[in-house]
Amino acid sequence: RRALDLAAAALPAVTTDGVRVQLAANIGTPRDIDRAVELGCEGVGLYRSEFLFMDRDSFPTEEEQFAAYRAVAEKCGEHLCIIRTLDVGGDKPLPHLDFGRESNPFLGWRAIRISLDHPEVFVAQLKAVLRAGAYGKVAVMLPMIISAAEIKKAREYLAYAAGELEREGKAFAGNIPLGIMVETPAAAVTAVRLAGECDFFSIGTNDLTQYTLAVDRGNQRVRGLYNHFHPAVLRLVNDVIGAAHDNGIWAGVCGEMAGDPLAAALLVGMGVDELSMNSTALPRVREKIRGISAAGAKELAAEALLLNDGEQIRAFLAETLGDHS
Ligand code: PEP
Ligand code: MG
Numbered sequence: 001r002r003a004l005d006l007a008a009a010a011l012p013a014v015t016t017d018g019v020r021v022q023l024a025a026n027i028g029t030p031r032d033i034d035r036a037v038e039l040g041c042e043g044v045g046l047y048r049s050e051f052l053f054m055d056r057d058s059f060p061t062e063e064e065q066f067a068a069y070r071a072v073a074e075k076c077g078e079h080l081c082i083i084r085t086l087d088v089g090g091d092k093p094l095p096h097l098d099f100g101r102e103s104n105p106f107l108g109w110r111a112i113r114i115s116l117d118h119p120e121v122f123v124a125q126l127k128a129v130l131r132a133g134a135y136g137k138v139a140v141m142l143p144m145i146i147s148a149a150e151i152k153k154a155r156e157y158l159a160y161a162a163g164e165l166e167r168e169g170k171a172f173a174g175n176i177p178l179g180i181m182v183e184t185p186a187a188a189v190t191a192v193r194l195a196g197e198c199d200f201f202s203i204g205t206n207d208l209t210q211y212t213l214a215v216d217r218g219n220q221r222v223r224g225l226y227n228h229f230h231p232a233v234l235r236l237v238n239d240v241i242g243a244a245h246d247n248g249i250w251a252g253v254c255g256e257m258a259g260d261p262l263a264a265a266l267l268v269g270m271g272v273d274e275l276s277m278n279s280t281a282l283p284r285v286r287e288k289i290r291g292i293s294a295a296g297a298k299e300l301a302a303e304a305l306l307l308n309d310g311e312q313i314r315a316f317l318a319e320t321l322g323d324h325s
Helices: 002-009 030-038 062-075 112-117 119-132 148-168 185-189 191-195 205-213 220-225 231-246 261-269 279-290 294-304 310-320
Strands: 022-027 044-048 080-084 137-142 178-182 200-203 250-253 274-278
Touching: 002 279, 022 030, 022 279, 030 062, 030 279, 044 062, 044 274, 062 080, 062 119, 062 137, 080 119, 112 119, 112 148, 119 137, 119 148, 137 148, 148 178, 148 191, 178 185, 178 191, 185 191, 185 205, 185 231, 191 200, 191 231, 200 231, 205 231, 231 250, 231 261, 231 310, 261 279, 261 294, 261 310, 274 279, 294 310
Parallel strands: 022 044, 022 274, 044 080, 080 137, 137 178, 178 200, 200 250, 250 274
Antiparallel strands: none
């Protein structure tokens, strides 16, 4: 059984008509990478770096971060390791950072906003990422982007970080890809413009669903309303993938949606290039993709996009794809 699983993990996620989709892993700490590699991940699509920053009373140093990023980059081998910069705030507080009183933390001081307000913290992180790039293929990804200006500022800090390393004589990768999470309605709607400022998109459907539907992703009371198949979410996701391709960059999905086999089939139909998920979801998503044709998935997506209700869309996909789980 184990031998069979290992053999299956080595198979590429390719549709019956030959369209290849990159299957990557979401990880929180370097400890997660071994299991992900065993399950056949092709690199890391989302390294949630914030776990390095939590449960401690000061910011991790550049050295500490470098050690963690390097360990993961090395294990990714020839595949890309996408390191997301600090994404705290909202439901992820940092004990040593004063957030003041926020009545709407999810709409407050979080993610890229904190990094741009604390250049010393941001630059230390960027330097660690660039240095890890000397040991593997790394990319940097910015969370919660809402404007081109934020990407431009981040790029300036990235160039500054490279300059510092140059002066210090440390080894680093000069030209790493810079991508953004598309996880706010603002970024999704203006994706055409943002595509010109970055090298790739990774759609964060967890937050994109939360912000598009105005439904708190962690609130049990409104759980029934939280659905990544809501037509508004699907339309944004489809448009973002199209905007990426029209502008010559690739688009992936790294929210929970990517690890849902029914959704994965739909995303393949929308032309998604990469799906990044918790590693336990890799086998069933790989199996689903190997069982469908991209042409069929495209028709499926076109039909799904015409339906009016998230639950109806989920049922339609389950029915059509023969999955009643
Ligand atoms: C997302 O928002 O979809 C995402 C992948 O990021 P996180 O779940 O860490 O907010
Ligand atoms: Mg998010």
